[in-house]
Amino acid sequence: MTEVTRHVNRGVTSRRLPTVADLRAWKGRRQLTMLRYFSLDEAAAAEAAGIDIASVPAEIVLDPRYRAVAPTVFSMTGQTHLEMGTSDDYLRWCGNALNRGADAVYCSGSRRTVEKLSREYFPVVGHVGLVPTRATWSGGFKAVGKTAEAALRLFEEVKAYESAGAFAVEIEVVPAEVAAEISKRVGILLWSMGAGPGCDAQYLFANDILGYTEGHVPRHARAYRDFGAEYARLQRERAAAFSEYAADVADGTFPQDRHLIRMDPRELEKFIDGVDRQ
Template identity: 65%
Template sequence: MTRRKPTVADLRARKGKGQLTMLRIFTLEEAAAAEAAGIDVVSIPPALATDPEYRQVAPTLFSMTGVDHREAGTREDYLRFAGRMLMAGADALYCSAGLGTVRYLAEEHIPVVGHVGLVPSRATWTGGFKAVGKTADAAMVLFEEVRAYEEAGAFAVEIEVVPVEVASAISARVGILLWSMGSGPGCDVQYLFAEDILGTNRGHMPRHSKVYRNFAAEFDRLQSERIAAFREFISDVASGAYPEDRHIVRMAPEEAASFLARIETAR
């Protein structure tokens, strides 16, 4: 059966029927790989969403994009940005702004995805970059926040670094889709960064990440080979080993002789 890109309605109809897979990707190569592998949902930067080649390599990936609300401008600016992204081929808009903005966008029929738990742009309010919802009181705050997103019209919410018991219980009690990043298997989507999966992240590796390949070591090997090749080129030029006769073009002998004779008398 030929795979097709899911709609928001398709994703909502799957609520409670198992987990889908989601990646944060940054390049056309990663998009093509996600497409070929059968990933369901991706988060992409605006530059990739508007790349004319993106939908050629990723025709069936449900693609969310967004911009940090701190640089988005007014709600009207946010709406214009969302419109550009959807017209370019994106399927949903990540919104880290307040519920008023979420409601404003949803009322214009923009598919909006919110964010609860460890939200990087709001981490100062929850104590920094650490798990959120580890007490019963904090967990109830999360539950109410998810319900508020649902009431505001968001169709999904990313739930990041929340105890598995909390995320699972909330997911079972709401109609909104929960996309789990480090919040366990009881949600609707499992979400990881491609750079963590591929081992290209050289910084902090989150607890919830899993490395499946070591691309960093391969990139280091290729960089060493790149440097070695450049050095060999330098050496060949210095020794005269490059260029060889097969690398150059020659004139017919009689034409070369005529040219050299004429250039000697040219002034």
């Protein structure tokens, strides 16, 4: 963990960790911010920036150090149905995640699985629109809900999640007008990834914001920094430093005397004498 991670939260005293009840009470009152991030350093930066919600890989949010760096970020984690298995597998995994510090669990499985989790009072978040693990059913990686018929199906899917007990759904790559109309007609929270400002939270990936996404950058993403160029510069510097070290070893300029531990000459003489007698 870096020095920034250890100290970035000093002075952050005015916020507390929101509950599901808090998030529900804020529906329609203000736009929340949501990130997907991938390290403790990014978690600490999100805390310092006052980010409301995060989707966090399990290995990060379940790290014992996580809550020290992101004490007030409402943090969701999860596994897809392709990774998880049965609804019982989901139940066991989600129970462990909540016990170890997650605030909510993501479920891309069936509404039956969502209902099973919600009956056990697990805060569950579903996913509608472009769902990567189900993209084949919606025609691939493209916008969903561009026709009235498709938009109505989307509305019914959101209502089904609400009926199953989910408290929120990610709504991804959906026409802004459609998402706004759905949000006005349901009590469930809509977290928008490329679905416009008429939802309850705006959701972006940290790698897109920081400019280190490799390959395709989504239309809805916005880069605020160019970490990609900085990472490339650091890699060049890393390779240069390693090359200089190798050259110093080859020509004998490393190690120098200041890098070594020296023995008292009298003790060295005794040591050599003892070795020679063996």
